[in-house]
Amino acid sequence: xxxxxxxxxKEVADFKGEFQGAYNIREDGGCAGxxxxxxxxxxxxxxxxxxxxxxxxxxxxxxxxxxxxxxxSKVDDLVxxxxxxxxxxxxxxxxxxGVHSDGEDQARHNGIHRFFLKKGxxxxxxxxxxxxxxxxxxxxIDPVTDVYLEEDSVLEMDTVQLGGVxxxxxxxxxxxxxxxxxxxxxxxxxxxxxxxxxxxxxxxEGEDSGVDLMSRSVAKGQSHQEFYSCIKGKARCTxxxxxxxxxxxxxxxxxxxxxxxxxxxxxxxxxxxxGKIAGEQILKLRTLGLTEQEAEARxxxxxxx
Amino acid sequence: xLKIEHLAWSIPGGEEIIKDIDFExxxxxxxxxxxxxxxxxxxxxxxxxxxxCPSNGKILFDGEDITNLDVTERAQKGIAYAFQQPVRxxxxxxxxxxxxxxxxKLPEEKLCALLGQVGLCANEYIDREMNTSLSGGESKRIExxxxxxxxxxxxxxxxxxxxxxxWSFSRxxxxxxxxxxxxxxxxxxxxxxxxxxxxxxxxxVIADGRVRMIGPGKEVLPQLLADERAARCPLGKEEMA
Numbered sequence: 345x346x347x348x349x350x351x352x353x354k355e356v357a358d359f360k361g362e363f364q365g366a367y368n369i370r371e372d373g374g375c376a377g378x379x380x381x382x383x384x385x386x387x388x389x390x391x392x393x394x395x396x397x398x399x400x401x402x403x404x405x406x407x408x409x410x411x412x413x414x415x416x417s418k419v420d421d422l423v424x425x426x427x428x429x430x431x432x433x434x435x436x437x438x439x440x441x442g443v444h445s446d447g448e449d450q451a452r453h454n455g456i457h458r459f460f461l462k463k464g465x466x467x468x469x470x471x472x473x474x475x476x477x478x479x480x481x482x483x484x485i486d487p488v489t490d491v492y493l494e495e496d497s498v499l500e501m502d503t504v505q506l507g508g509v510x511x512x513x514x515x516x517x518x519x520x521x522x523x524x525x526x527x528x529x530x531x532x533x534x535x536x537x538x539x540x541x542x543x544x545x546x547x548x549e550g551e552d553s554g555v556d557l558m559s560r561s562v563a564k565g566q567s568h569q570e571f572y573s574c575i576k577g578k579a580r581c582t583x584x585x586x587x588x589x590x591x592x593x594x595x596x597x598x599x600x601x602x603x604x605x606x607x608x609x610x611x612x613x614x615x616x617x618x619g620k621i622a623g624e625q626i627l628k629l630r631t632l633g634l635t636e637q638e639a640e641a642r643x644x645x646x647x648x649x
Numbered sequence: 650x651l652k653i654e655h656l657a658w659s660i661p662g663g664e665e666i667i668k669d670i671d672f673e674x675x676x677x678x679x680x681x682x683x684x685x686x687x688x689x690x691x692x693x694x695x696x697x698x699x700x701x702c703p704s705n706g707k708i709l710f711d712g713e714d715i716t717n718l719d720v721t722e723r724a725q726k727g728i729a730y731a732f733q734q735p736v737r738x739x740x741x742x743x744x745x746x747x748x749x750x751x752x753x754k755l756p757e758e759k760l761c762a763l764l765g766q767v768g769l770c771a772n773e774y775i776d777r778e779m780n781t782s783l784s785g786g787e788s789k790r791i792e793x794x795x796x797x798x799x800x801x802x803x804x805x806x807x808x809x810x811x812x813x814x815x816w817s818f819s820r821x822x823x824x825x826x827x828x829x830x831x832x833x834x835x836x837x838x839x840x841x842x843x844x845x846x847x848x849x850x851x852x853x854v855i856a857d858g859r860v861r862m863i864g865p866g867k868e869v870l871p872q873l874l875a876d877e878r879a880a881r882c883p884l885g886k887e888e889m890a
Contacts, residue, residue: 560740588739628736631698632750632795633724642749646740 345369345376348415348444348476356440356472357411368395370412373421384408384435394424394456397437401430401462411440412455417447417481422454429497431462440472441487443509445479452484459490461497461524469501475508482510489516493524495550500527505540506648507533515543520581522550530559531648534567534595544573548581548610557585562644563595574602577610589618590647592640650676650835651697651803656706657858658692666692667703668858674803674851677832679825681849681866682839683873688856690839691733694805697837698730699723710803727802733811733839735792737780743791744775750798763794766824768817785812793821797828804828805837810845822848846870 345353349371353359363369366384369377373393380386383403387396397408414421427437445451461467475483491499505512518526526546534540546555555575563569575583589597603612621643629639651674658667667689674680682690695701697708699720708716715723724730729750738746747763748755755763761771767790777783779791789812796804810818822844828836829850838845846852849866854873862869 622736624732624736625738627700627720628732629749630720631700631724631730631732632746632799633721633752634749635721642745643738643741646738646742646745649740 345371346415349376349413349442352413352415352442352444352474352476353411353440355474356442357409357438359411363409365406365408366397367409370410370421370423372413372415372419373423381406389424389426392424393422394426397425397427399427399429399433399435401432403430403433403435405434407436407438409438411438411442412453413441414443414445414451414453417445417449417451417479420450420452420454422456424456424458426458427460427467429459429461429465429467432464433462434466436468436470438470440470440474441485442474442476443483443485444475444477445481445483446477447479447481449481450484451477451481452486454486454488456488457490458492459499460492461494461499463494463496465494465497467499469499471501471503473503473505473509473512475510483508484511485509486513487515491516491518491526493518493520493526493553495522495524497521497524498527499525500529502529504531505533506531507535509540510538512539513541513543516545518546518555520546520548520550520553520555523552524550525554525556527556528558530557530561532559532561532569533564533644533648534561534569535564536567537565538567539569540567541570542572544575544585546574546583547576547578548583549578551579551581553579553581555581555583555585559585559587560647561588561597562590562592562648563597564592565595566593567595569595569597571597571599571601573600573614574604575612575614576604577607577612579607580609581607581611583610583612585613586615588616588647590644591618591620592644650674650711651837652709653697654707654709656693656696656708657704658696658701659704666858667696670706670855670858670860672853672860672863674835674837676835677829678850679829679836679838679848680851680853681846682837682853682855683841683846684855684861689858690855691807693855694730694807694837694839697803698728698805700730729796729799729801729804731793731796731804731806731809733807735779735788737783737788739778739780741779742776743779746779746791746795747798750795751800755798763798764791766797766820767791767794768820769794786814786817789813790817797824801834803835803837805839807839808841809838810840810842818842818844843870843874846873
């Protein structure tokens with residue numbers, strides 16, 4: 345793997361010189377390293393670019409890393425990764441993505457991830473996105489995450505993008521079975537001329553299924569963000585979504601949350617707020633001795649933590 | 650250590666709320682500011698903390714004229730201010746706020762001691778966000794704890810009793826007494842509560858934007874209570890006098 349990949353991996357996938365356990369490192373569309381374990385088998389797809397990750401039933405406490413990096417411009421990387429998580433497995437999946445460009449042309453990574461969780465499986469899915477480099481070429485990351493949760497399974501998705509990605513369209517779709525839960529925490533910060541679009545579409549089909557979507561974002565500079573979500577309740581279920589956006593400088597945000605209930609016992613809630621940092625919050629931190637700039641930075645840091 | 654001279658403040662383009670206030674607070678004392686609602690007590694506290702700027706008069710702190718210093722500069726000089734209505738933050742935890750107030754990382758024992766002073770158990774609260782999931786009483790007590798954490802030369806509490814339960818209030822009164830007995834910082838408490846008034850070294854009664862009465866707590870409190878028994882409101886006393 346090259347030096348840029350190594351640096352990106354440190355930021356997006358907690359890379360400390362090597363990965364413990366199962367991993368697959370994707371670099372500029374190729375494979376820069378792979379390891380399977382007894383319980384987690386990683387194999388190349390035959391018909392499409394990408395990999396299949398099979399996690400054996402009952403696997404506990406293992407972490408699988410599948411980071412992807414684009415290290416120069418003129419790369420348009422498209423990859424399909426499918427995760428098959430066996431019954432009762434409990435694992436962590438780390439899928440950081442870094443895009444670096446020092447050139448005039450675009451550098452793009454488009455990762456299409458599908459998760460198939462069997463009965464009672466539990467997955468913590470961490471996704472961190474970063475753009476680096478000084479080139480004028482756009483750095484783009486366009487992830488698609490499709491989640492299929494069988495009964496009693498839980499997927500907790502933690503997705504973070506805190507800078508350097510010029511354009512992103514983030515699509516997350518889910519189908520949630522009986523007593524299964526999908527929890528998504530999104531943290532997003534855009535600056536300069538960056539744009540980001542988030543699209544959630546989740547259908548609760550099973551009895552007593554649940555969805556919790558939490559999105560916090562900060563739009564600085566001239567950046568623009570769009571947040572769309574649709575939670576559909578087709579059975580007795582609980583759905584909650586919450587999007588909070590802080591505006592700074594000339595940042596702009598559009599939020600269009602939607603709820604669709606087609607069962608009498610579907611209980612769906614949405615909360616949304618967009619605005620600049622409340623003046624009283626800055627004032628409170630100033631009474632503790634912080635300057636206005638320090639107070640703003642601390643509030644944003646805490647908000648996106 | 651704190652000297653207020655001819656302080657005045659008006660609502661921008663409107664009514665004069667603080668008309669002419671003079672008083673002096675001595676180092677290590679507990680001063681309670683009381684008086685009728687709308688008399689200018691909270692405004693006075695905000696003027697001292699630098700949240701509002703006076704239209705006239707001077708504020709001297711440790712002999713230095715701080716009238717033109719902003720909120721941050723006054724905080725850095727050693728003035729702490731507990732808001733009457735606690736501010737909520739999405740994303741900042743109780744620990745974050747207490748550490749920002751103390752200016753350093755705090756060990757668990759210290760966090761526990763600070764929250765204990767306001768009747769809260771640290772284990773239940775330190776990692777909770779200071780957001781709307783906390784009740785009014787809980788957030789009020791955490792707000793007070795952020796001021797205690799500062800160990801400031803001058804700590805101002807604006808109606809600390811508002812919204813907290815009786816048990817926590819008793820604990821808070823004890824805390825004020827302990828702080829006073831240490832004599833390291835001066836406490837300026839805005840309050841209507843007899844139990845707080847009864848432990849005051851000095852009581853300042855503010856009404857209609859002026860100091861209506863000032864003196865040692867032992868002398869002023871009996872007069873206030875006598876007035877209460879006579880069912881007279883301090884408002885309008887100026888006209889009667």
